[in-house]
Amino acid sequence: MIKDFEYYLPKATEQALTLFSKNSAYKAGGIDLLDLLKENIVSYDSIINLSGIDSLDFIDTEIDLKIGAGVSIQKIADSQPIQKYCPALSESASEIATPHIRNIATLGGNLCQKPRCWYFRSKDFDCSRKGGKVCFAIDGENKYHSIYGNQDGCAFVNPSGMATVLTALNARLQILTKKEIKTINLRDFYYLPAEKLTCEHKLNDGEILLSVTVEKENLLRKNYYCKIKEKQSSDWPIAEICIIGGINSLGNFENVSIVLGSAAPIPWRMIKEEKKLEGLQATTKYIGNVVESSFSDANPLRDNAYKVKLFRTLLYRGLCSIAGLESER
Amino acid sequence: MNKKEKVSVGLPDNLREIIIEIPEDEPKPWDGKSELNYIGKRVKRIDGIDKTTGKAKYTFDVKIPGMLYAKFLRSDFPAGTISEIDLSKAQKLKGVYSVLPAQDDLPLIIRYAGQEIAAVAAETAEIAETALQQITFKHTTSDFVLSVEDAIRENAPLVYQTTVKEKTTEGDLDSSESSVVQEGNIRGPKIFPEDENAEKFDDYLRNCEVIHTAEYRTQVQTHSAMETHGVVVEWGSDDKVKVWASTQGTFSVRNDIADYFKLKYNDVRVITEFMGGGFGAKFGAGLYGIMAAKLSRATGKPVRLMLDRKGEHLSVGNRPDSLQKLSIGTTKEGKIKALKLISLGTGGVGTGAGTSGPIKNIYDYEKIYVEESDVFINAGPAAAFRAPGHPQGAFALEQAIDEMAHKLGIDPLEFRRINTTGNYIRQTQYVLGAEKFGWDKRNQVPGSIKGPIKRGFGVANSVWYYIYNKGFVATVTINRRGEVQVINGVQDIGGGIGTVLAMIVAEELGLEPDQITVKIGDTDNGFGPASGGSQTTAGITPAVRNAAYKAKIRMIELAASILGKTTDKVTMEGSRFSDGDDISKSLSFQQVAAKIPGDEIRVTAERRSDNLGREEIKTTIDGVQFADVTVDTGTGVVKVNRIVAVHDCGRPMDRLTLESQINGGIIQGISYALYENRILDRNTGIMVNPNLEMYKIAGARDVPQIETIIMDFNQAMNSTGAMGIGEPATIPTSAAIANAVFNAIGVRLRSLPITPDKILAALEEQSK
């Protein structure tokens, strides 16, 4: 049952900003918000609908790739420039949830949605992320939980498919505050539980995510994206990877960025592996070596050790794909 | 008075004639040589327009003036005792009409998280929900058990302190078992054969030349019908009760309510115009039906109580899980000598976890020994679920059979063939299925395909039974305008029984199905079968045909009198009646109907026993399915590419809707094999996936290519010769998939659902 709220329909972001008061929430597509409201996880006195603000709904490819936070996931999937310059992003978008949800859900909502952990989403569990004392997942049913960043009282996985890809693309976020438009690197946007336990990201109350920018030099590089789901129709991933990178004229890896989704409470960068790959000859043998030595720092829970094996496969396949090699795994 | 008829029985290309004896007032059964216009053809549903335009009204859609909305308060702890409940605050809320405890007297023992504590009826659903939050209670919690393993441990917390009687519903198989004992949380074992000595049997098994033993596990599956359980009850001031119910047994709902409230059966009317799926969980009134009736009686207003999705998962049924230890002993040549099954399973706080159907009824064997027990845990009760016990049993048996074949070095299909030689239907099914599927192209050495993506083929048998009850009463009317209707209380749960009834009457009267008005789904329409045990069609169709036949005889008599002839001189061609001596003299159906004395012809006929005094009727419904899967050994993801299903079900009625039922059984089987799983939090006993997001059901992208072969098998055991298909088609699918997975990767997955984590673990185990 949803608690009653007032509803505002501003036409401009500045109006929205002013309308925000103590117990308000912004709503874009509203998929995540309605879910939380229906489960009585949250309640608000007023909800400010951002979906009537035209200035949030654009895809601009003039210089860099700039996507308004209000753009629907389906529009990202269908955008031809994105398909061309950033196939991982359109692929990821096209595999999110269901067509129905993609039509409504927005980029901003996808990036900022609350955890999908089943303990968090159920009123029956007063979990640490909701301000309770324990994380039920760590000693509970944790098959779908994190293998990294899970030692600080919360084990959810970042649910944003867009974030996995955009983190690999080193995207920047433009955020409207009462004072300014600030820019945050997506790689710095999310909090690990160790940093903040009940808040997932740096978009403060009342601030509005305006847009996401991917710089030109990060487009047109080689893309690999793969999402593994138990069920192919509408399911959350059990593992997700995005690799953006290149092979230089010597046949060596160059500037590779690797991000795992469904692995940690934040899009999980494989910085060590990125470094190992820099300048490494792109052969299956060397790729195999990198993959073999990876994930030693993972901390799988009782029921999710399989994710390590799964991610190894994805990493291997992804690097082979970037290198133009046939994967043997 | 009986008459003798010569009928052709058997498979279409192997018919033989027999003489049968049938009652005088019944038509000659349709047999292998009958040439029919609609029966056995593809006829579209008569309610297709209602269902595709949104006009179809389900219980979920029923809205009557003054109707109140009711909701349940459920426990959020799995075990304990409620000693006091305070309903007063909830009662005082504006818009609340009645608040009632789920059990009249306290204490209320809570045995699972999700159990009903109280119910509220209010003006709106919102007020009802607000009121629930105002209910307070005093309770203690106690220790609980959530798995079979934990429940059978010594000193495990007891789910019940008392002996539990098995609750039976139409969907269950025979469960008349006086000798079953209950000790601790274990109810059983039930031993088969009853007089078998376990030690002697084990000696016999040990002496077999080749022995295979392994343990198999299946998970709990919830029914998850798209329309949740629920009713609208209107308790009249005259104590006549009208119930709209989403049920697969209108009469069982009526009986439950009448029995509980000590009302006359005649004063309770149950209506199920359309219903959104049941799969075995929707027999009887349920606590929700009883509570809605109490609330309606208390308030004098109609009350709607539809469960929400969470309540649906938690409290109104599931397929029990199983832990089956299965042994097979054979000769070196591969003849099965001994079969043994030790089966434990939990239906939560309910019963019905037996799995022995397949092992008892598919293969030839010398000796068998079965011990099966229900184990109680603190979880929602099981209910009959599409072929109760059989998908679980088949998953274990059909994998064990495959493993044995592998051990013996015999082709798995050949191994099945040589151990079912007495069943000529099966023998035919193997040949048809193998050819259509391309069984000979299968990977001969399991796991031998190079590369990470491996494809494999598997096969599995199913068995179900020809079940029918007697006494169903069908009415056929023809009025003076020539309008025809068929009337019976049976509900259509999606199988399309209404269409079949129209087809039968049309066939008999030479009309078209859409000329027949079908009135079903109402207990005022005459006793009809509950849709359980795949018996709807077998149960009601003979009565309908017999009634239509009687109506036809009356029309012939009428035509004879108009034509001034004796009835034996009147011939019927289509729906026209002709003078046999001069066929230019003929009357249309309408012309004859116009002369009906009074208003209408109204005849009824009853479902009697199948015709007696003849050789044994085959009572198993057999089937075999072939699965083609691809396994990504790097990710553990299994994709089902193709299923070929061969099933017999007596004489097919409507091939179009029959095919749909088979598709549905297979798709539910795939969903069971790969995705579905009720997950209870091990620390709190609360289900963590009581939704349709994390309780994973196969969707459009998970469905393979499905090809069905429906065998016509005529036994002419009654006027229609129909048997059921609803259940058989879901039985072998998970086993066929598991066998195909083995064929692909060379590793056995003996536990459902076959998810990527299990595949990856199994592959790792193998590589060690």
Added chain:
Amino acid sequence: MKKDKPDPNSVKGISRRNFLKGFGITTVGAAVFESGQATKNLKAAGLLNVSDSIPIEGAKMILYVNSKEYSVHIKPKETLAEVLREKLELTGTKTGCERGSCGACTVLIDDNPVNSCMFLAVDAVGKQITTIEGVASDENLHILQNEFIENDALQCGFCTPGMIMSSLAIIKKNPAPDDEYIRKNLSGNLCRCGTYPKVFQAVIKAAKG
């Protein structure tokens, strides 16, 4: 490279903003909250028109459903599914999960399939809503409905309205959908009876005309 910026809010040439003012949220509720916090907030935001907010108790609005105008009182928290079913008596739209997982509540909003259980009714103001009741024209079934019946693409029928709405969106967008496209675009609709293969057939045939 150029700007790709269509107007997502246009409804047959009328911009949503105008539509909202013209037909949408009426000022019926104005008196109720003229002096309330809502208005204060609005004024602070530089919004003069009370039609830019809806009070807790809701307001009368126009919904445009199946080419008909419905004047209906809507509270902000009410979902489109609720309003369609409870207030407009359009019960063809079902709800199966209330969380956007099953698709039984699928309706089209400006030709796009959405879960009406996860869509606020107030957000549908000014948009064209099509429900299962609006698929057939007069007494003629839509070709898709015919093909659903001909191919037996339904069993219990509870998911059927949602399934048809998603299918309708498919054939409106893609005149020659292939198997993969159909499956992907039906992946938000669950059918527990397992009728999918025949739904695929029906959609392919309906697309062919």
